Structure formats: structure tokens, C-alpha cells
Amino acid sequence: MKRKTLAFMLLFAALTWVLAACGGSGKDSGGGNGSGPENSGASSEASSRETSPGGEVTLNLMHLWPEGSNFAQYKIVSSIVEQFQQENENIKISVEVLDNEQYKDKLKVLSASNSLPDIGFTWAAGFMEPYVKGNEFAPLNDLLEGELKGQFVAGTTEGYTFDGTTYALPVELNIVPVFYNKAIFAEYGLEVPKTYEDLKEIIQTLNNNGVNPVALGGKDAWTASFWYMYFADRLGGDNLMDEAVANEDFTAPELREAAVYAQELVDMNAFLKGFVGLSNEEAKAEFMNENAAMYMMGAWEVPNYTTNPDVPQEFKDKIGFFKFPVMEDGRGNVNNWVGGPGVGLFVSENSKHKEEAKKFVSYFVQKWGEISVSEAGVIPATKVDTNAVSLPQMYIDLLNELNNANKVTLYLDVQMKPVASEEHHNLIQALFSKDITPDEFISRQDAVLKEGK
Amino acid sequence: MNKVMSNKAVIALYVLPSVLLILSIVYLPILFTGYYGFFDWNGVSDMQFTGLGNYKKLLRDQQFWNSAWHSLWFALMSTLSLIAYLLVALLLSGKLSGSNLLRKIYLVPMLLSSVAIAQLWLKVYHPSSGILNTILEFIGVQNTPNWLADPDIVLWAIFVPILWQYAGFYILIYYAALKNIPEAVIEAARIDGANPLVIAWRIKVPLISEVIKVTVVLAVVGSLKYFDLIYIMTGGGPNRASEVMASYMYSKAFKSFDFGYGSSIGFSLLLICLVATWLIRMLTASRDKIQYGG
Amino acid sequence: MIKTRLIMAATSVVFVNRTAPRLGSKIGRGILYIILIAAAIVQLLPLVWLLLFSLKNNQEIFNLPPFALPERFRWENYSNVWSHGKIDTYFVNSVMVTALSVLLTVLLASFATFALTRMNWKWRAPVLGLFMVGYMIPIHSALIPLFILFRNIQLIDNPLSLILSYTAFNLPITIMIMLGFYYALPREIEEAAVMDGCSVHQLFFQIILPMTTSVMVTAAIINMIYNWNEFVFVNTFISSDARKTLTVGVQNFVGQYSMDWGAIGATLMISTIPVLLAYFIMSNRIVEGIAAGSVKG
Known part of the structure; x- marks a missing residue:
């Protein structure tokens, strides 16, 4: 008997709650012109x-x-x-x-x-x-x-x-630098790379010493796309990718060459073990825990290295950033950035x-x-007066880089239309897991761009 | 008897609410989806009629068949795992003290949301610090597998959590069915000298055969449209190696903005489910219906 | 009168004492226990893991082994969850939506299954097919038309849209779970009841429903789990914070570029405990099988 009473009370309470919810929505929509199906003001x-x-x-x-x-x-x-x-x-x-x-x-x-x-x-x-x-x-x-x-x-x-x-x-507004752990670099006598050859040497040295060179989470393919984009930019210069997307033609030789370089880094074990199955969050954790020396990511990460109270100051002090190095015979300026609004x-x-x-x-x-x-800690797309606000040094450095930027190439997956963009993610993942060759990468990306969707 | 049990007014009263609800909330929308499937539509601009265009494209779409194959693989594996679940349920339903508590515990993983399950298994499979590879390294394995990054093993790596997550669900259904068998029926067999194995195989299993058939359909159809854990754990990757039909549909409709095409995938998924169910019914119908009374 | 007939129908075979178990089977039984208990521990570990997870910060979650203790228990994850976002409101909404949907689903499904399995009518097979096909429809492919439907009947941002959707989408699986049990009910019971002058309603409410307690509870548990953790419908149909449910609480800690995993763990823990308790209470009812049900009814 008691159980039944309880059940009825519950049911009653529930019904009252539903009616209250419906009643609330009815009241809010009062005064409408009745032309459409509107309800709650919220x-x-x-x-x-x-x-x-x-x-x-x-x-x-x-x-x-x-x-x-x-x-x-x-x-x-x-x-x-x-x-x-x-x-x-x-x-x-x-x-x-x-x-x-x-x-x-x-x-x-x-x-x-x-x-x-x-x-x-x-x-x-x-x-x-x-x-x-x-x-x-x-x-x-x-x-x-x-x-x-x-x-x-x-x-x-x-x-x-x-x-x-x-x-x-x-x-x-963001640009994508390579963040690095200064302490790890110092330990192995490494310096910020000026050329791609320098970068390869750094990777080699770190690997020889059992340190993960680069934290990258390939499951979130947009992060691997950054690496590909920098190769393409440094090889082919300012407008290579913009034009490729605008003209729906992905066959420029530099775009293919960039894919070759990306796979070269994979072969060198530049990235974390099994990185194609790791999310960006997991990769980031390796960098934050000092298990990896470098991490290429948008400037939105800067609060973690400056103002975030949950991150130990000791770690923050170790982090710096550098520009992606130039490549021999490449046409890309070192002041070209991947990024954008x-x-x-x-x-x-x-x-x-x-x-x-x-x-x-x-x-x-x-x-x-x-x-x-x-x-x-968000860099707005409107102009910032760095003198008017007090900011951590890393922000000031980044804002200066932005001011000196020769060109900011918008992320490829954002540039492309939805169908091509979705396929870009898959192709990048396939490229970095060496499931496809650079030639296949180019021909499939080209084909989907030409669909125009 | 027959007159009472075929009272039209009563039947209508009992069935109509459910039928109306499912028609309006489930079928009406899916009819629209079927309609969208005939259009080229990105969800925003005007719809362009393409007739069977999307379906023609689908037939030639390697990636769709690839994902369909993965879904079928999951369906097959889930069906096979029913055998294990049934065995556990048979053991638990016997005169085993503590079986009640055990049965309850087995369902616990299902109570957790997929978000939690996925996070846990990501920790198990982590290529360098995961539980699994730590153990493998400890016993001396050199090149530990990259569970979720290797296209050859990723399906298996995802199947294990699914097997584990749904264990309690099927064990619960089997257990409840087995508990519903009148004690007297089993006692009678025991008196006749039948040993527990014979009782289980010859009496208990046939008596719950209807329930088993239903679970086969549930497992097959459930797997064919399964989605969440896979989506959170691998996003269908690497390079679509773990893409299934539902995740492919989702990525086409919501990531590629190709609602027309996504709808045609959704509708094809429905058709494949129908065929699979029909096959199951054909395969299981030959067996005699065994029930008490009936 | 009805009851005595029922008991006779259900126990039409004579009950005899069991023989004592043989010695040889004792060892086998021991091994069996070890395996079953080991399996149980494996199934329980995620709860322990989730508890630890909810007491760590991001660094510890990714850096420490899953079952390692954090430097200190970070209870602030829980206070963080309580202060950021309306978890109490979400909680009430979750309970209400889940409870109402489960009740409605189990009740409607029982009605339908009864008519589908025990009554005689021409359209039985097609109607059954209608429900079974309903199970095959993936929710994402129905999402946009369903949104338009609810908008047109002014149910957007109204919990009824959730209750109706949960009920409709779970009716098929609920009916399918019930089917097998209803098929297995002895015909003699109905015959006895009808002979005693029972109306169909009396038969259903006083005899069949009590007899199917175990399957109703089974179905209710499964429905509860589905509804409690559902988020696609909530996100799509509900827009105001005051009407969202607990699954949204988790998303509250998923950021544009980063996540607060400790808080996600705490939210998951908060949302798991009630469903765990409800499950353990409800699952006690499953054991009461056919005989117990008929005697009580």
C-alpha cells in the first residue's frame, strides 16, 4: 500500500513538473504574432x-x-x-x-x-x-x-x-608556432632550428636520447594538417595553398613534395609512438608532462604557458616557441604562418x-x-594596443610576430568546402599513417576538391 | 475464450497508443529522410532533385562498402559473443549461491555513459603508457602494438570494449528468461536422471529460444547501427579503418554537410538491417517452437 | 479462486526434492567461482577507475597509470562541478525525464506486447513488423525531420519532446525484450482466467502484469540506462539551461581547445551514482519469477 502511495506521489510530482514546464513556455511566447511555431523566450x-x-x-x-x-x-x-x-x-x-x-x-x-x-x-x-x-x-x-x-x-x-x-x-586570431621545452633543449645542447636540416638533427638527437621529439595527436587530423601545411608553405611560398583551394587544383609539385617530407618525419619517428590513434588532448598531455620536447599548436595554448593557475610556474618558465624553419630551395618566408581567424x-x-x-x-x-x-588570453581579431594592457611576455612576442607576419595562410580544413575538408582530414591521417603514398594523397585530394562541394 | 481474446476495441486500446507514437515520432521523420535521399542538399541552400543519384553514387562508393563491411563484422562478432553471454547466464541461473550479486555486478559497465567507457579504454590502449602495453613490455614484448592506430587491429581493439560493455545487458535478459522457466519443469527432468548439461542444452535453451532469437536480432541490428563508442575512441580512423555505417552517415551529413547523401546512407542502413533481420528469421524459423502450454 | 487455478497451472508438474550434489562437481564448482568472481572484479574496476579519475587533475589523469592514486584527492573537482553550471537543475530534469519515459515506455510496451502475443487479430504480424523495423532506424538520420516536427507542434525546448522521443525510440527494443517472455507464458493461465469470467482488462492487470514483473523490471532498467545517458536529443531539442539534463553537464567541461578532465570525471561520477543505486534496487525485483508473480497477483 505504502509503495503505491509513493508511486502516485512521484507520478503526480512528475506531471506537475511537465505542466509547469509547458506552462512556462506558453507564458513567454505571449504577444507573438502567431505566424510561427515559437515558444519559450529562452x-x-x-x-x-x-x-x-x-x-x-x-x-x-x-x-x-x-x-x-x-x-x-x-x-x-x-x-x-x-x-x-x-x-x-x-x-x-x-x-x-x-x-x-x-x-x-x-x-x-x-x-x-x-x-x-x-x-x-x-x-x-x-x-x-x-x-x-x-x-x-x-x-x-x-x-x-x-x-x-x-x-x-x-x-x-x-x-x-x-x-x-x-x-x-x-x-x-591565431597563428601556429612550434612550442618547445627549453629545459629539454638545453639538456641536449640543442638550439632553435633555423633550417629544416636543423630540425631533423634535433629530432635525431632527441630520439637517440630516448626523448619524444614531437607531441602530435593524429586522431585529430587537423593537428597533423598543420605540419603538412608548413612544409607546403616553406616549399611553395605565400600563395600555394590558397590558390590550390581557390582553383580546385591540388596538383602543384610542391604540394606533393610536402607530403613526401611529412612521411619523412614519420619515418624518422619524429612523432609519438602510435600518434595516429592519439587525440590532441593525449598528445598535449605528453608535452605538458615533459615527455615530449616540441608541440605545434595554435596560440590559444598560450594561457597554459603563462596565466593558467593550474599549471605549475616551473613548467611555464621552460616553454618557448619558434617559427617553423625554412627549407633549402624553398620559396616560403620564415615569417609565413599557418593560422587565421x-x-x-x-x-x-x-x-x-x-x-x-x-x-x-x-x-x-x-x-x-x-x-x-x-x-x-584570447587574441582578438581587432587591433590590440599592447601598451594599454599588461600582458605576459609570450603574448607580446606573439603579437609582434603577428605584426611582422609576411603572410598568414588559413588552415586548409577551414579553407576547403565541407566535403573536401572532411576528406582532407582522412587523407592527412592516411598520409601520416603511411597508408597511402604522396601520389595517392595528391590525386585523391585533387579529385575531391574538383567535386566542388 | 477466443471471443474475449479477439475483442477489437480492447486490441485497439492496447495497441493504438504505441502505434501512433512510433508512426509519428519514428516513421514520419524517416519518411522525410527517405525523401531527402533523392535530393542534392547541403541542409541550407535549395534542394536539387537528383532522383536515384545519391544511391547510384552510394553503390560505387568504396568507403561506404568499407564501412558496411565493418558494421557486418561487428554484427557477426556480437552474435557470436551471445554464446558466451548465454553460458554465463546459464551458470548464474543455476543453484549457485551469490549468483544474484554477480549478475548485478556484470551489468555495471553498461550503466556508465559511453564517454566514460571510451576514456577508460583509451587509457588501456594508450600506445606508450597504456595498461595493456605496459604489461606486454613487462613480459618482454619488443614492438608493442599501436592498438587504435593500426588498421589491422583497430576493429578488434574496439570490439573488446563493446563485448565487455554489453555483457551485462544480454546476461540480464537471459537470466531473467531462465528464471522464468517454472522450477517444476526442470525438476521433472532431474527426476528423469538428466544431468545439468543435458538440462541446460535440451530444456532450458529450447525453452528460452524465443528470447534468444530476439537477442540475435537485437545484437545484429544494434551492431549495424552502432556508433558512439567507435566515434569517441577512433572517430572512424585511422584512415576509415574503423568507420561503420552509422559513423559514415554522421560524418557525411554533419561533417561534410551532405544531407542528401547522408540520408541515402541512413536509408540504406535501414534496408541492410531489414535484410539481416529477414535472414535471421528465415534461419531460425525452421526450428520447432517449443513452449509449455502453447 | 483464480489464484488457486493459476498455481495449479503453473506447477502442473509435481515438485520433488533435489538430489545432493556429487563430490566431483565440487572442484569444478570452485574453479567456476574463481572465474565468475574474477569477471565480476573486471566489471567493477571501471567504477573504481572513474572515482580515481574524478579526483585527479589533467596532468595526473594523463601522466599516472589509471589506477594510481593522485598526489592528493582533488575534491575541488566536485565543488567546481557544483559551482559551474546548474547541475542540481540538470539532475532534477534527468530524473523526471527518465522516470516518466521509462514508466510510459514499459506501460505502453506491455499493452502492445500483450495484444501482439496473446490476442487474436488479423494485423498482428504487420504491426509487430512495424515495431521491429522501428528498432532499425538510426537516430541521427531522423534528427532533422524530428526537429522540424517538434518545432511545428511547439514542443521545442519542452521536456515532452524528450519524453515522447525516448518512448517512441525505445518502444521497439522494449517490446522485443518482452516478446519472448510473453510467448513463454502458459496458455492455461488465460484459459483458466477467462473461464473464471475475467475480462481482458482484469486478465491483463491482475494476472499478466504481475507475472511479467521480472521482464518489466529488466526493460525498465535498460530504458533507464538509455534515457539517462542520452544527449543527442537533449542538445537538439532543448535550448534553455533550465531544461537540460545531466549529460549536458559533462559537455560543460569540454572546451573549444581544451578539456577539464577532472571535472568531467566528477560529473560522470555524480551522474552514475543515482542510476547505479536505482539499478541495484530495481534488479532485486528480477529474481521474482513466474511463480512468485502469480501467487502475489
């Missing part, structure tokens, strides 16, 4: 067609910095949203947060069902191309030529520009409140530029 799917009687506008914002893992960014976004709402009393912003992978998936579901949030983040070039072609993103040229004129680092908005129209504004803000073309959304984007970009380096 919902990003509702595409903000609702305008409450008070003239209040609700904008939905989706971002990818969860509170737990990207607390600094999360906090900055929250405070910008907070300030913006205070300054614009009629605008309410509801925020949805998802982690990187889930964010990408949900963005696709939402766009496929015409329910993008008013404001969200996108990656550049190949990733956003379908959205641009499908008229999902609103042009932001008026912002770029208006209040944000001259704010961005030169060239950073190009990746978001199609036929002269810019559809998103970047908030991150990360995520950028877009405004949905179908948003009912485009003006308000743009206003927020402009506000966000400016505020973000002011505080993101000092508070989150």
Missing part, C-alpha cells in the same frame, strides 16, 4: 519573432564557450550581454551555450530547419560558404565600413568575405530584429577587443 529556435507588448525585443545568441571549460570567455560574453542589456533596455538577449562539437551539429540542424538564432558564431571560409550561398547570414558590410572601420587586423575579415560582402566578423559573429538573415542584432554584434566586437586578451 529558446533560440523561436527565431525571435516575438515582440512583447512593451516593445521589448528578444535576441537569441548561441555560443560555444561553456562555463566549465571556457570560464573566462563565458564570463566575458555574460558581462558584455549584461552591459548591453543595461544600455538598451528594450533588448533582451537569451543565451544558449553548447560545446564545440555539439554547437556545430546543432547549427546544422537549425539551419536545415530555418531556425538559426539571431546571433551566433561561425567558422570562416569553407565552413560558412553553404550558409552564405543559402542566404542564411546577413551582410555586415555596413558595420565594417561604419563604426568598426579600421578596427580589425588587416586581412582577418577576408575569410568571412564572399564576392566583396562580409557575412561575419571575427573575434579570434577562428570563430566570427554572424547575424541571421531571417532574424526579425536584424538592426538590433547588428547593434549587438558591433558592441560585442568592440568590448571583446578591449578585454579578451587580458582576461581570457
Whole structure:
């Protein structure tokens, strides 16, 4: 008998909870024009067609910095949203947060069902191309030529520009240096390599002494792609890869040669044992635990070597970075970098409140530029006044490198359209696991580029 | 008797809620998916009708057949592992003291989310510091395998965690079925002098044959559409050596933005499942139905 | 009256005492125990591992052997989990969504299985086929149309979308698990009940349901595990933080370029314990087999 009573009480509680949830969503959507299937005010799917009687506008914002893992960014976004709402009393912003992978998936579901949030983040070039072609993103040229004129680092908005129209504004900028452990280098009398031959000698010396030369997690193929890209750049110079992707032609001899060099490093055991099956996280751990001497990764890692309180200072002091060395007879400048803008803000073309959304984007970009380096260790795509903020030396060095950069080549997987990009990951993995020859690598990458998808 | 048991109103009352739910939540969407399969669609721009274009492409797509083969391999291996699960369940269902606790413990891995399971096995398989290779090095093996990076062994390396994770699930089903056999039936056989092996093979197994058939279907279909652990552990790599149909569909639809093609893979996966189930039913139907009463 | 007939039906063969086990089998039994217990330990290790995992930081997780103790237990992982993100809200939501879906699924599946196996009607085979094919549909291929469907009936960001999806997608496997058991129920029971003037509803609720307790609990456990750990639907259909479930808690610690593994471990531990407890409580009910069920009913 008692058990039955308990069961009924549970059921009752559960039903009340469901009704409360439904009731809540009904209340929020009050005052809508009834044209569409909107519900909760907190919902990003509702595409903000609702305008409450008070003239209040609700904008939905989706971002990818969860509170737990990207607390600094999360906090900055929250405070910008907070300030913006205070300054614009009629605008309410509801925020949805998802982690990187889930964010990408949900963005696709939402766009496929015409329910993008008013404001969200996108990656550049190949990733956003379908959205641009499908008229999902609103042009932001008026912002770029208006209040944000001259704010961005030169060239950073190009990746978001199609036929002269810019559809998103970047908030991150990264380049990919080779981080190295100065203590390990000192122990074996090694110096920062100036040429590829130097690098090979370093790898040889480290291997002879039983030290892992390079931490690389090939399961996350984009990290191995960095290595391939540097070979291609140092061999073929500034525009080799950009042109290959733009012309859908991957047959330049330097691109093949780069693949040969990549496999040469694999043969030299430059990378961790079984690295093709390791994730970037696992590889990074080897570097952080001083089991590997070098780690090629985006500048987003810099907080781990400077400000992150969870990492011992002793370790931070040991870490430096160098530029990928030049190659004999190669045309690439040592000041060429792999890198580029990360995520950028877009405004949905179908948003009912485009003006308000743009206003927020402009506000966000400016505020973000002011505080993101000092508070989150994120290098913004807007110009940073290094004199105005106090920064760890490594940031200043990197920002200087950025200023002196001859050319920043955008990550190949971001440049390529989705189908080619996905195949690029597989081909890179196959190349580094020596499953395919450089010739096969080139011909298959070329074929998929030519599909034009 | 027959009149009571064929009361149409009662049947409708009992079956319709489930049928309506599954039609609207499962079948309606999959019909749309089938429809998308006839289009070239990246999920954003306009859909372009291509007729059977995606399916033609699929037939020639080496990587799809490659992934289909891996899925079938998993299905076969999972079916074979049912034998082991059944043996354990038979042992546990006997008069073994403590078997109740053991049975409960066996299911524990299934309670963990795939994220946790994958992390654990990544630690087991780590090429330099993993449990497995540490042991192998300790006993003097020189070139320890790169479990998840070697295309020749990666399928096996993924199969072991799956075998381990699902052990409790099938043991639980078999155990519950075996416990449902009336004690009296087994006692009768025992009186006739049958030894435990004979009782198990000749009486218990035939009596739960319906349950076994169901588990074969569950194992085969479950494996054919299996996805999570593989995706977290290898992402289908290296070089698609552990790609299965569901992960291939996911990467086409969500990573390559090729929803039309992804839908045609999803629909083909459904067809392959149907054929497999039909084969299983054909293969198992010849056996006489043995049940008490019936 | 019904009960006595039932017991007679179920125990239609005379019960006799077992003979004592032979000596030779004792050694075999010992070996058997060792193997079974070893297997049990292997199955329990992940829990121990997860506990240790949740008390380490990133460095220790990757640098130390999985079962090594950390330098000190990092309980701050747990406080970190509690302070970043709404784990208490997620928890309540998880419990509610899981409980309601499990109840609904097991109930609907019992109804359907009963009608499919014990009642006579023309469309039995096709309807059964409908459910079986339903099991074969991979969720990712139904995701986008399902999202559109829920948006059109205004169920996005509503827990009902989860409950309906979980129920619909788990009905097939639940029915399939139940099928074998229903087939194995002795016909005599129904005959006896109907002869006694039972209506179908009485037969179902008072006799069949109690007799199938073990399979209902089995199905409930399996449903519970599936629903508790599900995240694709949650991420897609639910957008506001107040309605998300525990699996989202894990994603909270997956960063753009890095992860907080210790906190992920702590979240996994927090989300595993309740389901573990529920499982151990529920699984006690499985042992009560056919005879016990019929006597109680």
C-alpha cells in the first residue's frame, strides 16, 4: 500500500513538473504574432519573432564557450550581454551555450530547419560558404565600413568575405608556432632550428636520447594538417595553398613534395609512438608532462604557458616557441604562418530584429577587443594596443610576430568546402599513417576538391 | 475464450497508443529522410532533385562498402559473443549461491555513459603508457602494438570494449528468461536422471529460444547501427579503418554537410538491417517452437 | 479462486526434492567461482577507475597509470562541478525525464506486447513488423525531420519532446525484450482466467502484469540506462539551461581547445551514482519469477 502511495506521489510530482514546464513556455511566447511555431523566450529556435507588448525585443545568441571549460570567455560574453542589456533596455538577449562539437551539429540542424538564432558564431571560409550561398547570414558590410572601420587586423575579415560582402566578423586570431621545452633543449645542447636540416638533427638527437621529439595527436587530423601545411608553405611560398583551394587544383609539385617530407618525419619517428590513434588532448598531455620536447599548436595554448593557475610556474618558465624553419630551395618566408581567424559573429538573415542584432554584434566586437586578451588570453581579431594592457611576455612576442607576419595562410580544413575538408582530414591521417603514398594523397585530394562541394 | 481474446476495441486500446507514437515520432521523420535521399542538399541552400543519384553514387562508393563491411563484422562478432553471454547466464541461473550479486555486478559497465567507457579504454590502449602495453613490455614484448592506430587491429581493439560493455545487458535478459522457466519443469527432468548439461542444452535453451532469437536480432541490428563508442575512441580512423555505417552517415551529413547523401546512407542502413533481420528469421524459423502450454 | 487455478497451472508438474550434489562437481564448482568472481572484479574496476579519475587533475589523469592514486584527492573537482553550471537543475530534469519515459515506455510496451502475443487479430504480424523495423532506424538520420516536427507542434525546448522521443525510440527494443517472455507464458493461465469470467482488462492487470514483473523490471532498467545517458536529443531539442539534463553537464567541461578532465570525471561520477543505486534496487525485483508473480497477483 505504502509503495503505491509513493508511486502516485512521484507520478503526480512528475506531471506537475511537465505542466509547469509547458506552462512556462506558453507564458513567454505571449504577444507573438502567431505566424510561427515559437515558444519559450529562452529558446533560440523561436527565431525571435516575438515582440512583447512593451516593445521589448528578444535576441537569441548561441555560443560555444561553456562555463566549465571556457570560464573566462563565458564570463566575458555574460558581462558584455549584461552591459548591453543595461544600455538598451528594450533588448533582451537569451543565451544558449553548447560545446564545440555539439554547437556545430546543432547549427546544422537549425539551419536545415530555418531556425538559426539571431546571433551566433561561425567558422570562416569553407565552413560558412553553404550558409552564405543559402542566404542564411546577413551582410555586415555596413558595420565594417561604419563604426568598426579600421578596427580589425588587416586581412582577418577576408575569410568571412564572399564576392566583396562580409557575412561575419571575427573575434579570434591565431597563428601556429612550434612550442618547445627549453629545459629539454638545453639538456641536449640543442638550439632553435633555423633550417629544416636543423630540425631533423634535433629530432635525431632527441630520439637517440630516448626523448619524444614531437607531441602530435593524429586522431585529430587537423593537428597533423598543420605540419603538412608548413612544409607546403616553406616549399611553395605565400600563395600555394590558397590558390590550390581557390582553383580546385591540388596538383602543384610542391604540394606533393610536402607530403613526401611529412612521411619523412614519420619515418624518422619524429612523432609519438602510435600518434595516429592519439587525440590532441593525449598528445598535449605528453608535452605538458615533459615527455615530449616540441608541440605545434595554435596560440590559444598560450594561457597554459603563462596565466593558467593550474599549471605549475616551473613548467611555464621552460616553454618557448619558434617559427617553423625554412627549407633549402624553398620559396616560403620564415615569417609565413599557418593560422587565421577562428570563430566570427554572424547575424541571421531571417532574424526579425536584424538592426538590433547588428547593434549587438558591433558592441560585442568592440568590448571583446578591449578585454579578451587580458582576461581570457584570447587574441582578438581587432587591433590590440599592447601598451594599454599588461600582458605576459609570450603574448607580446606573439603579437609582434603577428605584426611582422609576411603572410598568414588559413588552415586548409577551414579553407576547403565541407566535403573536401572532411576528406582532407582522412587523407592527412592516411598520409601520416603511411597508408597511402604522396601520389595517392595528391590525386585523391585533387579529385575531391574538383567535386566542388 | 477466443471471443474475449479477439475483442477489437480492447486490441485497439492496447495497441493504438504505441502505434501512433512510433508512426509519428519514428516513421514520419524517416519518411522525410527517405525523401531527402533523392535530393542534392547541403541542409541550407535549395534542394536539387537528383532522383536515384545519391544511391547510384552510394553503390560505387568504396568507403561506404568499407564501412558496411565493418558494421557486418561487428554484427557477426556480437552474435557470436551471445554464446558466451548465454553460458554465463546459464551458470548464474543455476543453484549457485551469490549468483544474484554477480549478475548485478556484470551489468555495471553498461550503466556508465559511453564517454566514460571510451576514456577508460583509451587509457588501456594508450600506445606508450597504456595498461595493456605496459604489461606486454613487462613480459618482454619488443614492438608493442599501436592498438587504435593500426588498421589491422583497430576493429578488434574496439570490439573488446563493446563485448565487455554489453555483457551485462544480454546476461540480464537471459537470466531473467531462465528464471522464468517454472522450477517444476526442470525438476521433472532431474527426476528423469538428466544431468545439468543435458538440462541446460535440451530444456532450458529450447525453452528460452524465443528470447534468444530476439537477442540475435537485437545484437545484429544494434551492431549495424552502432556508433558512439567507435566515434569517441577512433572517430572512424585511422584512415576509415574503423568507420561503420552509422559513423559514415554522421560524418557525411554533419561533417561534410551532405544531407542528401547522408540520408541515402541512413536509408540504406535501414534496408541492410531489414535484410539481416529477414535472414535471421528465415534461419531460425525452421526450428520447432517449443513452449509449455502453447 | 483464480489464484488457486493459476498455481495449479503453473506447477502442473509435481515438485520433488533435489538430489545432493556429487563430490566431483565440487572442484569444478570452485574453479567456476574463481572465474565468475574474477569477471565480476573486471566489471567493477571501471567504477573504481572513474572515482580515481574524478579526483585527479589533467596532468595526473594523463601522466599516472589509471589506477594510481593522485598526489592528493582533488575534491575541488566536485565543488567546481557544483559551482559551474546548474547541475542540481540538470539532475532534477534527468530524473523526471527518465522516470516518466521509462514508466510510459514499459506501460505502453506491455499493452502492445500483450495484444501482439496473446490476442487474436488479423494485423498482428504487420504491426509487430512495424515495431521491429522501428528498432532499425538510426537516430541521427531522423534528427532533422524530428526537429522540424517538434518545432511545428511547439514542443521545442519542452521536456515532452524528450519524453515522447525516448518512448517512441525505445518502444521497439522494449517490446522485443518482452516478446519472448510473453510467448513463454502458459496458455492455461488465460484459459483458466477467462473461464473464471475475467475480462481482458482484469486478465491483463491482475494476472499478466504481475507475472511479467521480472521482464518489466529488466526493460525498465535498460530504458533507464538509455534515457539517462542520452544527449543527442537533449542538445537538439532543448535550448534553455533550465531544461537540460545531466549529460549536458559533462559537455560543460569540454572546451573549444581544451578539456577539464577532472571535472568531467566528477560529473560522470555524480551522474552514475543515482542510476547505479536505482539499478541495484530495481534488479532485486528480477529474481521474482513466474511463480512468485502469480501467487502475489
